[in-house]
Amino acid sequence: MTKTILTVDDSRTMREMLRIALADAGYNVVQAEDGVHGLEVLETVSPDAIITDINMPRMDGFGFIENVRVHETHRALPILVLTTESDDQKKDRARRAGATGWIVKPFNPVKLVDAIRRVTA
Numbered sequence: 001m002t003k004t005i006l007t008v009d010d011s012r013t014m015r016e017m018l019r020i021a022l023a024d025a026g027y028n029v030v031q032a033e034d035g036v037h038g039l040e041v042l043e044t045v046s047p048d049a050i051i052t053d054i055n056m057p058r059m060d061g062f063g064f065i066e067n068v069r070v071h072e073t074h075r076a077l078p079i080l081v082l083t084t085e086s087d088d089q090k091k092d093r094a095r096r097a098g099a100t101g102w103i104v105k106p107f108n109p110v111k112l113v114d115a116i117r118r119v120t121a
Contacts, residue, residue, distance in 0.1 A: 003120050004028040006047040008038040008064060009082070010056040014105070018051060018082075021109035022116065035059025039067055042074065048120045049078040051103075051112075054085055054094070062097050069098035078119035082107060 005027045007018045019029045030045050032038035034056040050068065054061035061081060068074045078100040083090075086104050094102060100119055103112060 002026065002028045003048040004030060004045065005116060006030045006032065006038065006041060006045065006050045008032045008035065008050065008052040008056070008061070010034050010053065014053070014082075017107075017109075018112075021107075021112055024109075025113040025116075027116065035061065035064030035067070038064050042068065042071075046073075047077070049080065049116055051080045051082050051116075054081060054083040054090065062093055065094065065097040065099055080115060080119065082112075 005022050007015055007029060009015050010033055015031045022029045030041055030047060032041045036058045052061045052064055065079055068079065079098060080101045080103055081094050081099045082103045082105060084105045091102050101115060103115060
């Protein structure tokens with residue numbers, strides 16, 4: 001069965017790069033433009049994992065992760081943060097919000113897919 005990955009990023013270019021990398025690896029990809037849109041998409045789709053940016057308009061990645069974790073059905077859902085940020089305090093904040101892992105942009109498609117395989121296994 002094909003696994004579904006929700007990508008949440010305000011950059012159209014980044015969403016497309018993620019879509020290509022994940023679709024080439026056999027994943028079904030659903031996209032959202034920011035945290036608010038990501039929560040809306042989660043009302044209609046049950047992904048196997050989420051990849052989210054941190055810096056986004058309307059709702060950033062921290063708020064998005066916190067809101068995802070509020071719902072009982074999404075408490076164990078793997079959430080990887082993909083961002084240009086590498087600050088340890090922000091990584092810790094993401095971990096406390098409920099993030100599963102942290103990947104710094106630009107991403108290596110092979111390593112990204114490996115990370116997705118690990119968290120969805």
